[in-house]
Amino acid sequence: MEALRVWRASSNLFGFTASRAARPLRFHTRCCSAAAATAKSPQDRRRRSASSSATTSDRDSIRAIRLKKVEELRGKGYEPYAYKWDRTHTTKELQEEYNHLDNGEVCEEAAVSIAGRIVARRAFGKLVFMTIRDATGTIQLYCEKGSLSEDQFEQLKGFIDIGDILGASGSIKKTEKGELSVYVKQFEILTKSLLPLPDKYVDMIANPEVADVFRTRAKVVSEILKTMESLGFIEVETPVLQVGGIEKVYEIGRIFRNEGISTRHNPEFTTIEGVYH
Template identity: 55%
Template sequence: MEGLKVWRLSSSIARPSNLRQLFGLGTSSGLVRCLDNGAAAANATNTRFPSRNRRASTSTSTSTNTSDREAVRAIRLKKVEQLRSKGTEPYGYKWDRSHSAKELQEIYKDLNNGEELDSESHHVSIAGRIVARRAFGKLAFLTLRDDSGTIQLYCEKERLLNDQFEQLKTLVDIGDILGASGSIKRTEKGELSVKVDSFSILTKSLLPLPDKFHGLTDIDKRYRQRYVDMIANPEVADIFRKRAKIMREIRKTVESRGFVEVETPVLQGAAGGAEARPFVTYHNSLGRDLYLRIATELHLKRMLVGGFEKVYEIGRIFRNEGISTRHNPEFTTIEMYEAYSDYQSMMDMAEEIVTQCALEVNGKLTIDYQGTEIQLQRPWRRETMHNLVKEVTGVDFTELEDDLKVAKDVVLKAVGLGLDSKDKSSIEACPSLGHLLNEVFEIFVEPKLLQPTFVLDYPIEISPLAKPHRRHAGLTERFELFICGRELANAFSELTDPLDQVM
C-alpha cells in the first residue's frame, strides 16, 4: 500500500515564484508540503536591535501615522454625513455591471486614439475601487480597479447631471468603491476610458490606502493584513487565483485515477500520524481534552481498512511549533493512499500532479525560479541517497563499517574543511550510521538538487512508518522529491506489518 500526502498550497511570501505556487509533494507514505498564506512574519522582520534614537524615531513615526489616519477618518466621516444630507446613501446595495475592466480592455483593444463610441450599443456599466484621481477644472480622471484589472473614468462636468461633478471632486476619495456608466472613449494619449454619464458611491472608504509610491512594504502587515496587501499590491491576488487553479488540477488529476475525496475529523482524541506538538482544546459536553489534528494520516488509513482502495483528503493541519516563512502552524495538506501500490507508483503520481499543475498555471514545463531555469519535463531523475552523497562528497557509505566513530572520522576528513561549527556538531551528534548519512545529505547534497530529483531509499532509522527495502537491509522504500534545493514531497511504501509497527 502506498500513501501520498500533499501539503498546503500557498503564498508565504509577497511575490512567490512559479515554483512556490506549485506546492510540495509527499507520501505517508507520501506527503506534499506547502506553506500558508499567513506564514509567520516573525522571521521576516529585521532582527537587529535598533539604537535608542532609531526606536524613538520609529515610535514618533508610528504615532504620526496613527494621528494622520485618524484625521483622515474624521474628514471622511464628515463626507459620509454630507452625502446622506443630500439624500445619497454612501453604502449601496447593488450595482448592475455590464463588463469587467479586463473585458472592456479586450473588446476595445483596437479602438484608435481619440476615437469615441457614443451609441447605445457601446454604453457600459462597471464598478470597482478608485485607486487614483486627477481633477483639472471641468475635467476629472479616475482610475478604477476591479478584480480583473483597471480602466479610466473620464468625467466631464457638462456630461454629469445636477451636482454630481462637484460630488466627484469633493466627496469621492481614493479607496472608495464606485459604480459608473457611460460610453467608450480612447483618449488622445491612448488610455481606454469610460466617458461617465452617471456614477454612484457604493462604499465610502474611511481610511486611506497605502502610499501610492511606496505601497505596502511592512512585511509583518503584509502577512497579517492580506486584504490590505492585495489592495496595495494587486499582483498578490494572482497567487490566490493560481492556488485555486492548482487545487482544481490536483483534484482533477487524482480523481481521473479513481481516487475518492473524503473528510476526516479535525478534532481528535489523540494527536497521531506525525511527530509534532498539537494544539489542545477542551470539549465541554464530553468533559475532556481534544487535539487539533497534526496529520490526516490515521483516519485515511482506516478508510482503506474499511474497504476503500484509493482515497485522498485536502485538509487543514495544525502544529503548535515554530513559525517562519517556510513553516506555519496552520496549513493545508493533500494526503493520498492507494492499496496494492508501492513508492514507485507514487513517484509517477507525484510527477503527474506537479507537471499538470505547472501546465495549468503557467502553460509550460519550463519555469524560471529566482534566476534558475527549472525543467519539469518528465521523467525526473531518480537516485538513491547513498549515490547522491557519494557523488557530492566522495564518501561511499556502503563501504563504511558499522563503527560509527570511524564513519564520522571519514566524513569529517572528507568534508570538514570549511565546515561551520554548527554542522560539525550536528555530524558528531548523530546516533547511528543512518542518521549520519541523512545529516551529510541535508548539509551537502540537498542545496544542490535544483532540478526535479527523487531521492530514494532512506535509512530505516529515520523512516519509522516506511516498509523495509525488499533488497537492501537497513534501508526503506521511501522517496523525497527535491526541486531548487527544497523538499517538495515525501513518500513511501506503507509499513503494513502490525508487529513491526509496535516495535
C-alpha cells in the first residue's frame, strides 16, 4: 500500500512485517510513538531527577507570584482568562504575506490580529519585544510605548510572562535588522500561565520538533485510514479475530509493553492489525 511505503521511507519511525497464509490474510504494522522516539538516555533522566527537587520550590515561588498577578489584574478590571479573540492571520500567513517588506518599513494600512503563546520576551525602556508562537510558526511582537495606552504598556511590562497566551492586533513592521513584526496597537491576555514553560525534552510547547512528529503521525494515520477504506476494510474496536460476518476488518491500537528500551525496539508503539476472511 502506497501510504505505508511512503510512511516507512519518509519517517523511519516504524518497522513493517507482513505474512500471508492461504486464508485468512493477516498484516501487522508497528510504529514507535513520538514519546518513545524522543526518549533520552538513562544519564539524562538521572540528571533531571536529581534537579527536580531543587526546582520544585522555584516553581512554587513562580506560581505564587503569577497568582498574585492574576489577582491584581482582576482588581484592575481585566480578566486574565478571556473567552474570545478574533484572529485574522496565523503567524505563517503573516510571514508569507509581508516578508517582502524592506528593513525598517512599516505597513500602516495592514490591520492584523493574531494569537499565540509567548515564548520569548525582552524589554528595553520604551520598547518591549516578544516572540509569539501558534500552531504554524512564530512572529515577533513590536510593542512601543507611544503606540499603546499608558495602562496597557505598564500591563505589558509588569504582568506578561513567558508562557502566557496573548492576543495582539496592529499593523506590520519589519525592523531595521530584518525581523518581521506585528506593530502592536492593542493586546489582551487570553490565558495567564501560572508556571514556567516545562523542560524542553518533555513537552511540545518548548520543543516544537516533537509537535511536528505528532502532526506527521496524524497525517500518516489519516492516509492509512483512507487506504484501508479504499481496499474495502472496515475499522473495528474489538479483537479483529473475533469479528464475524464481515470479510475485511482492521484495528489501529496504541501498545505499551512493560519492558526496557533497547536499540532494536521500543516498548511503546502503534500497530495496525487486520484480517481478510
